[in-house]
Amino acid sequence: MSGQDVAVHAPLARGTLSSGARELLKWIALLSMTGDHVAKVVFGGYVPVVSEFGRIAFPLFALVMACNLAQPGADLGKSIRRLSAWGLVAQPLHMLAFGYWLPLNILLTFGLAAAAVHALTNNRQLLLLVAGGLLPFFVDYQWAGVALVVLGWIAFRHRAWWLLAFGFGGLCWVNGNGWALLAIPLVLALARVPWAVPRSRWAFYLYYVGHLAVLAAYAQWLR
Incomplete structure (x- = not known):
């Protein structure tokens, strides 16, 4: 392995992604998600390439959240x-x-995943049963979505990367295809972004709600 390869994979070896990588991956995921949502609402559900690209949105969000x-x-x-x-x-x-x-939107999926991580951290078995076992039935990506975040969190803490195989396997099963796996080489390629990407904590939430508002207005106008 070359020195450059070592440098690229060093953040994962230390159990983390650089701050710049996390922010950049989050915005790539937002772009991917937006295209997928527009394809569903505006173009009847499927647009070649755009819809496939949309499958990397959730795993990117999940891995960034797990690392955070x-x-x-x-x-x-x-x-x-x-x-x-x-x-x-x-x-x-x-x-x-x-x-x-x-199912409910992905922010609530991630909320349950964070609650499951909190339960594991504090040995709260009842909370883990509710957040990781019962409530995922009601949210997008269900148990596979919550599991990917939780397994990612364990992987980043203990460098147990093999656990991600189960998380991605479940996600591909829910999607009915393997396009989500494209998130893996993308994360590895950007694991060590050498420049600072400005953090935008509130912009993510505002964008998510805003793009849904635009799509909701369009959908209601069509009806």
């Missing part, structure tokens, strides 16, 4: 509250855009 939760001093309680609050705000718009209440 694995950072020393991560405030799990704040993550749970923030994701839950924004997820509840987004849900009516999600319903108007896509025409259904269930």
Whole structure:
């Protein structure tokens, strides 16, 4: 392995992704998700390449979140509250855009995943049963989505990367295809972004709610 290869994979060897990588991956995921949602609402469900590219959105979000939760001093309680609050705000718009209440939007999926991580960290078995065993039935990507975040969190904390095979396997099963696997080489390629990407904590939530509002307005106009 060359020196450059070692440098690229060093952040994963240390059990983390650079701050710049996390921010860049998050925006790539947002772009991927937006294309997928536009394909569903505006073009009847499928647009070649765009829809396939959309399958990398969730695993990118999940791995970035898992890495963030694995950072020393991560405030799990704040993550749970923030994701839950924004997820509840987004849900009516999600319903108007896509025409259904269930499954609930991915912010609530990630809220449950953060709660499951909190339960594991604090040995709260009842909370783990509820957040990881019962409530995923109601959210997008269900148990596979929550599991990918939780397994990613364990992987980043303990460098047990083999666990991600189970997470991605479940996700591909839910999707009915293997396009989500394209997220893996993308994460490896950007694991050590050498430049600072400005952090935009609130912009992500505002964008998510805003793009759903636009899609909801379009869907209601068509009807």
